[in-house]
Amino acid sequence: EAEVAQSPRYKITEKSQAVAFWCDPISGHATLYWYRQILGQGPELLVQFQDESVVDDSQLPKDRFSAERLKGVDSTLKIQPAELGDSAMYLCASRRQGWTGELFFGEGSRLTVL
């Protein structure tokens, strides 16, 4: 069964360092999402792509976060510089097309900033 792939699963970094997360959606899925989940809370949307275009990045802290999906397939989320408050689970999700249909999530990347 096709899955959303994410790496790394775990990342420990020091404050002010750069960190990057990678996501490969299910093949054929045009819509890709990055969510952030702080411990004890529900996931919150950071950015949404349709193919290679950003649809919504209104909740992305653009002073330190960036996201790209250059060829409309896999995607990278970067944080530079990392801050203590960025410690969280970063979840990638995808769905086939458009605004309806089921979303599928990857296993997530857990970030700890020291």
Place this chain on the structure above:
Amino acid sequence: GIQVEQSPPDLILQEGANSTLRCNFSDSVNNLQWFHQNPWGQLINLFYIPSGTKQNGRLSATTVATERYSLLYISSSQTTDSGVYFCAVESQAGTALIFGKGTTLSVSS
């Protein structure tokens, strides 16, 4: 934006008991999904259910879209059912899932 409220926030059960989790939402939706977050943090899809009723083994779900709520039923609970259950909705004007705060279920043997 659309609001999602889940209840109860915490639920403690003995193995074999039944439970009902509720999700209320504040606007019409195109999409409603129930997830189980496992101890490693992965969100496991349980149901895609913007309306109607579905069943999968010991789990079933019902969404009454006109009254803006959804229910997740767990029967004969097992210790492996423990974890956090999330309801997430997508409004008719939206393009992404908005999550509730979750219900934490603890099942003891």
